[in-house]
Amino acid sequence: QADTPAAKPGAGEKISRVGVIGAGQMGAGIAEVCARAHVDVLVFEQTRELAAAGRARILRSLDRGVSSGKITEREREQAAWRLRFTSDLGDFADRQLVVEAVVEEEKVKTEIFRELDQIVTDPKAVLASNTSSIPIMKLGMATKNSSRVVGMHFFNPVPVLPLVELVTTLMTSSDVSERAEAFARDVLGKQVVRSADRSGFVVNALLVPYLLSAIRMVESGFATVEDIDKAIVLGLAHPMGPLALSDLVGLDTIKAIADSMYEEFKEPLYSPPPLLLRMVEASRLGKKAGHGFYQYPASGRPSAK
Numbered sequence: 002q003a004d005t006p007a008a009k010p011g012a013g014e015k016i017s018r019v020g021v022i023g024a025g026q027m028g029a030g031i032a033e034v035c036a037r038a039h040v041d042v043l044v045f046e047q048t049r050e051l052a053a054a055g056r057a058r059i060l061r062s063l064d065r066g067v068s069s070g071k072i073t074e075r076e077r078e079q080a081a082w083r084l085r086f087t088s089d090l091g092d093f094a095d096r097q098l099v100v101e102a103v104v105e106e107e108k109v110k111t112e113i114f115r116e117l118d119q120i121v122t123d124p125k126a127v128l129a130s131n132t133s134s135i136p137i138m139k140l141g142m143a144t145k146n147s148s149r150v151v152g153m154h155f156f157n158p159v160p161v162l163p164l165v166e167l168v169t170t171l172m173t174s175s176d177v178s179e180r181a182e183a184f185a186r187d188v189l190g191k192q193v194v195r196s197a198d199r200s201g202f203v204v205n206a207l208l209v210p211y212l213l214s215a216i217r218m219v220e221s222g223f224a225t226v227e228d229i230d231k232a233i234v235l236g237l238a239h240p241m242g243p244l245a246l247s248d249l250v251g252l253d254t255i256k257a258i259a260d261s262m263y264e265e266f267k268e269p270l271y272s273p274p275p276l277l278l279r280m281v282e283a284s285r286l287g288k289k290a291g292h293g294f295y296q297y298p299a300s301g302r303p304s305a306k
């Protein structure tokens with residue numbers, strides 16, 4: 002029999018029911034772009050309070066979309082209607098695609114994949130992780146059917162940045178990777194690049210050593226935070242410098258990515274410098290915490306520390 006979508010019922014079935022796990026910076030952004038693309042979205046958060054905070058985060062972003070003229074009032078209303086929240090992973094049983102976007106901790110993510118594998122019974126459903134650095138195979142091996150596990154790595158802020166890195170493992174089926182790619186490209190309007198399943202994938206493998214080098218420069222007194230950022234913005238025409246970008250990503254997330262990449266490659270340049278460790282220990286996690294290399298008043302522009 003020919004290897005066509007008709008011969009494999011459902012292989013080309015359009016994804017219209019998505020689950021997002023976590024409504025932090027990334028989960029909220031992924032849920033928002035799905036809802037704006039007319040997809041039914043169910044978002045998991047650990048508690049009702051975190052779910053309410055996640056919902057408020059998405060509504061604020063939709064409001065910004067209206068005030069900047071990117072979406073209409075009606076589109077904002079419709080997107081808000083398509084978003085539902087739950088604190089019970091069991092509610093994900095009918096999802097055709099689940100994107101996991103919780104904290105960058107292998108133990109937390111593998112436990113979620115182990116549970117999801119039992120809950121989402123449709124063998125054609127795609128189980129994706131937005132991890133920045135944890136090899137996707139490790140998450141796939143927590144499941145009984147690793148052929149449906151892929152990496153879908155979005156960029157922050159998700160409504161603004163058009164890239165998705167699609168990461169397939171030795172076990173991912175081509176149907177699953179094609180469905181995930183078609184969803185990102187045709188439904189969400191993103192551009193997709195493919196990466197091998199190596200910690201950091203393409204973008205973070207290049208970005209993270211650069212961010213860590215900038216943190217080491219601050220640590221050694223080589224130059225100030227403001228001057229390093231100014232040099233890169235004015236000298237290389239980057240939209241922001243490495244320390245402002247570190248604050249945007251989240252210093253806890255950068256530390257976790259660096260740890261995973263160091264574990265994978267054992268290269269000293271991936272090892273998190275002590276200043277980064279101390280800032281994470283002090284909960285100076287960057288923009289999301291209101292304080293990192295810069296301070297972030299609840300409203301207004303970042304200011305020097």
Ligand code: NAI
Nearest residue numbers: 023024025026027028102103104105131132133155157250
């Ligand atoms: P965040 O700190 O804003 O959100 C973390 C989320 O994890 C929250 O929803 C929180 O409730 C949830 N969480 C924490 N502990 C949990 C647990 N034990 N069980 C279940 N949920 C738990 O972090 P962010 O920035 O949204 O990052 C999430 C993922 O996205 C990470 O894997 C990160 O590497 C990846 N990522 C981050 C980017 C960034 O620029 N921040 C860019 C691309 C990917």
